[in-house]
Amino acid sequence: MVSVSNGDCRICGVKLGKTAMKNHVLKKHADEANGEVCGLFKIEGAYNKNYWLLVDVAIDKPLSVLDSFLRQIWLECCEHLSAFRVGNSEIEKNRKISSLPIGAIFTHEYDFGSTTELLITIVAGVRRPKQRDAVRLLARNTPPVRTCVKCGASATQICTECMYDSENPFFCDACCEEHNEIHECALPAVNSPRMGVCGYDGEHDVWDI
Ligand SMILES: [Zn+2]
Ligand SMILES: [Zn+2]
Ligand SMILES: [Zn+2]
Ligand SMILES: [Zn+2]
DSSP states (O other): OOOOOOEEETTTOOEEOHHHHHHHHHHHSSBOTTOEEEEEEEEEESSOTTSEEEEEEETTSBTHHHHHHHIIIIIOSSOOOEEEEETTEEEOTTSBGGGSOTTOEEEEEEOSSSOEEEEEEEEEEEEEOOOSOSEEEEEEEOOOOOBOTTTOSBOOEEETTGGGTOSOOEEOHHHHHHHTTTOOOEEEOOSSTTTTSTTOOOTTOTTOO
């Protein structure tokens, strides 16, 4: 798979790798005098860390705001259940961000059938200009470049049958239509660790670029 671990800063546009981006955000975008106190969160696909986000979340908000945000940007297909966990114990969604220690590492599971699991780290305490949204996207992995396995054109679809046993399960629209005769189960090729799962099509992802 093509490496997609580089990302884009959503504040100033700089492109950097994951760790360099974290340092960039801390140095350039996390120290607003008298700003709103937030936690800086790193969020990664548990089984594909090339999908990653950096967000800040106001500490007076509950964890549920992060659940809603993750559903929008990466997860929601048909309103499955979800949970935050440390090890096997669930963290209630009404827990305030302020009650979680810096350095905490926990998981988020969406859909207890075809589960998408995320790994979440609270990286630091930060300050940002006051704003309406509880969760602000600071940086995100650059959309992966995918080419059609048949013709090499830019791919738009993933075959959800081929994705488990083919090196390249991606197709352009035209080749996907032909491939329908073999496997009739394509979904949009999107920038999310839930790509190809259940009916996920990325329709709520307004941060897509
Ligand atoms: Zn920046
Ligand atoms: Zn679903
Ligand atoms: Zn094609
Ligand atoms: Zn297929």
